[in-house]
Amino acid sequence: MATRSKPARRSTASVTHASPEPDLKAARKLVMELLDIPGTSGHEGQIRAAIVKQLRAAGAPAAAIRGDEAQKKTPIGGECGNLALVLPGTLNGPRRLLMAHMDTVPLCVGTKPVMKGTHVRSGNKLTGLGADNRAGCAVVLIAALEILRRKLSHPPLTFFWPIQEEVGLFGARHADLKILDKPKLCFNWDGGDPTKITVGATGAFRIMLTIHGLASHAGGAPERGVSAITIAGVAIASLQSGGWLGDVRKGDRRGTSNVGVIQGGAATNVVTDLVTVRAECRSHDPEFRQEILQAITTAFERSAAQIKNTAGVCGSVKIETRLDYESFRLKDDEPTIVAAESAVRACGGEPMRGISNGGLDANWLTARGLPTVTLGCGQENAHTVAEALNLAQFDDACRIGLRIATG
Numbered sequence: 001m002a003t004r005s006k007p008a009r010r011s012t013a014s015v016t017h018a019s020p021e022p023d024l025k026a027a028r029k030l031v032m033e034l035l036d037i038p039g040t041s042g043h044e045g046q047i048r049a050a051i052v053k054q055l056r057a058a059g060a061p062a063a064a065i066r067g068d069e070a071q072k073k074t075p076i077g078g079e080c081g082n083l084a085l086v087l088p089g090t091l092n093g094p095r096r097l098l099m100a101h102m103d104t105v106p107l108c109v110g111t112k113p114v115m116k117g118t119h120v121r122s123g124n125k126l127t128g129l130g131a132d133n134r135a136g137c138a139v140v141l142i143a144a145l146e147i148l149r150r151k152l153s154h155p156p157l158t159f160f161w162p163i164q165e166e167v168g169l170f171g172a173r174h175a176d177l178k179i180l181d182k183p184k185l186c187f188n189w190d191g192g193d194p195t196k197i198t199v200g201a202t203g204a205f206r207i208m209l210t211i212h213g214l215a216s217h218a219g220g221a222p223e224r225g226v227s228a229i230t231i232a233g234v235a236i237a238s239l240q241s242g243g244w245l246g247d248v249r250k251g252d253r254r255g256t257s258n259v260g261v262i263q264g265g266a267a268t269n270v271v272t273d274l275v276t277v278r279a280e281c282r283s284h285d286p287e288f289r290q291e292i293l294q295a296i297t298t299a300f301e302r303s304a305a306q307i308k309n310t311a312g313v314c315g316s317v318k319i320e321t322r323l324d325y326e327s328f329r330l331k332d333d334e335p336t337i338v339a340a341e342s343a344v345r346a347c348g349g350e351p352m353r354g355i356s357n358g359g360l361d362a363n364w365l366t367a368r369g370l371p372t373v374t375l376g377c378g379q380e381n382a383h384t385v386a387e388a389l390n391l392a393q394f395d396d397a398c399r400i401g402l403r404i405a406t407g
């Protein structure tokens, strides 16, 4: 995500009503602590416990801390479910939800967060940092801690830390919505620029293909074999020449597709009889996404039917598809967007709206009836060893988060 210069701070005198400022030194200390805790998808137990400990120490009543068992519904299982803190309001108003996913990608295990100058980076050159999404966790947690410690007035609030975002948005997808207590305005932190408000995101299909050919000796009787590798190769070549791979554009319709995994074969002297392929396609336009999916499945079916041995026997392909997440686009006047924009402005920033080409927990919450915007929290180069946390952006995200939480 493009980095913008830090928004100029407005002096408190020019802010019309009380706008509590978070303790940014404490926020930076907190994010360093959270970055240091490992927690890949399905292994969020330690980070979850650390968040609960902080909440309890700041005075959150045990009864206000809630969990669910979303992990029991996900394909990978996992050691714990989603976490929420639910507070009644001291001010009237619609309930607000502030959230950030707890898991990090496996590349971040073993990180040694080091704060130097304007950024935090991993001190271990072989790992990512995990600012995606420990930075988001810290933004949401610091808002909760400030409110609890300083007894700031606030509308009804739900703080929410879901599991297993990185492996398919499973925490949000399977969250027990009852624990969230019907929030009306929902804000998710996961991204870079704190002034960018993501109001929509793409939808994606995942495609698993199992190609069966016919084994034969590659030197003795290759003509009796049917190569599963050839079936895959011909199918992929036809997708490429037809314009259905990569950046897919047909007229003014847009989408993407990728063949990401191909596995098969054990020896050069055998005609390969089994290949598995994993692919995906995405588009904001559900109909066009379906069309890309159709092009991919047709290409493999056609190729499997067309490649035959000398006896006229062809191979076969078994195709499984799954909707990973549906695309969404919030209404232009959605109250959640308006509230996010006014919080960004109140903190001296100029809000801008954006659309994401990746899936977010917001996809599932919005699909489940909770329109959700996503804001940045200083992440840079997520999912790479060059990952960093931009501290100025993180500070601003903390200020915006507390502003949103205090209404």
Ligand SMILES: [Zn+2]
Residues within 6 Å of the ligand: 101, 132, 133, 165, 190, 191
């Ligand atoms: Zn993330």
